[in-house]
Amino acid sequence: MGAKTLITVAPTGAESAKADVPALPVTLEELTQTAKECEAAGAAVIHxxxxxxxxxxxxxxxxxxxxxxxLRESTGLIVQLSTGGAVTDSFDDRLRVLEAGPDGCSLTCGTVNFGDDVFMNPWPFMVDLYQRTQELEIVPEFELFDLGQIASLHRLLDKHGAPYGGRVHCDLVMGVPGGMPGDAATLIDAVRALPEGATWSATGVGRTSLPVMFAALSAGGHLRVGMEDTLTLAKGRPVTANAELVERAVSAATLAQRPPMPTAEAREFLGVKAR
Structure with a gap:
């Protein structure tokens, strides 16, 4: 197992409504305040x-x-923009996200049923997005919602070379209705299929958040947490701030003798460009 745990926070997402989740950070002021709190709690990356x-x-x-x-002015966090947006966003708009000059971005390796919707990521779009990250020197994080997408990741790397920064870093998104289940057996199968030398984090959506967290730590992986993926700390106990989820991840990682990775170390680990 690695000596440190990279902790990413995904504070907002595109699915939950502010009216239903009052603690969700949606304004720039709320987001920057959340980022400060999560950095202080131990996060190194903000998605x-x-x-x-x-x-x-x-x-x-x-x-x-x-x-x-x-976010750059108010924190030292690695800024990773979502290129997934909402399921209704166009491919052109999703490609244009990179023009904002983030440190990193998400790159989902295939189309997946997403609850009642379909999250579209056809092969030509994946290639366009990947080549654009290489041109702009932005570090991609390969988002994997099911085992078949790992085969697409291998194909992408074989045909188009290594990502900017040289690190193949993946996030296993588990527990989405339509994707792979959030359990230890599936996580191990996914990790075994990853490209040789790849590093990875895992995200457990909803009630799978804790099983995935513990399985990831025991298997040497890293963690993504946040209100994009999890809105309750326990049954009947809603999350009141993203920092609560970061603090819980830090506690679990520390108990596993893999304390949170400092931001400076995370930048080197991921191959992030100094901007």
């Missing part, structure tokens, strides 16, 4: 979705640039 003035998901390029700048 970012943004909202418009009505708290609806958006990929507005001006808002994205303002968000990246504000």
């Amino acid at each position: 970012v979705h943004i909202r418009d003035d009505e708290a609806r998901p958006t990929l507005d390029p001006v808002r994205l640039r303002d968000t990246v700048r504000a």
Whole structure:
């Protein structure tokens, strides 16, 4: 197992409504305050979705640039923008996310049923997005929702070479209705199928958050937590701030004798460009 645990926080996402989840950070002020709290708690990476003035998901390029700048000015966190957006966003808008100049971005390796919707990631879009990250020197994190997407990751690397930064880092997104289940057996199968030398984190959605967290730590992986994926700490106990989820991840990682990875070390670990 590695000596340190890379902890990513995904504070907002595109699925939950502010009216239903009052603690969800949707304004720039709320997001930067959340980022400060999560950095203090032990997170090194922030995975970012943004909202418009009505708290609806958006990929507005001006808002994205303002968000990246504000997070850099207020924290030392690695800023990773979502290129998934919402399931209704166009491929062109999702590609344009990279123009905001983040440190990193998500790159989902295939189409997946997402609850009642379909999250579209056809092969040509994957290639366009990957080549653009190489050109702009942005570190991709390969998001894997099922085992078949790992085969697509191998194909992408074989045909188009190594990512910027040289590190193949993946996130196993587990427990999404339509994707792979969030249990230890599936996690181990997924890890065995990853490219040789790849590093990985795991995300357990909803009630799978704790089983996936413990399985990931025991298998030497890293963690992603946040209100994008988890809205309760326990049955009947809603999350009141993203920092609560980071603190819980830090406690689990520390108990596993793999304390949180400092941001400076995380930048070197992921191959992030100094900006």
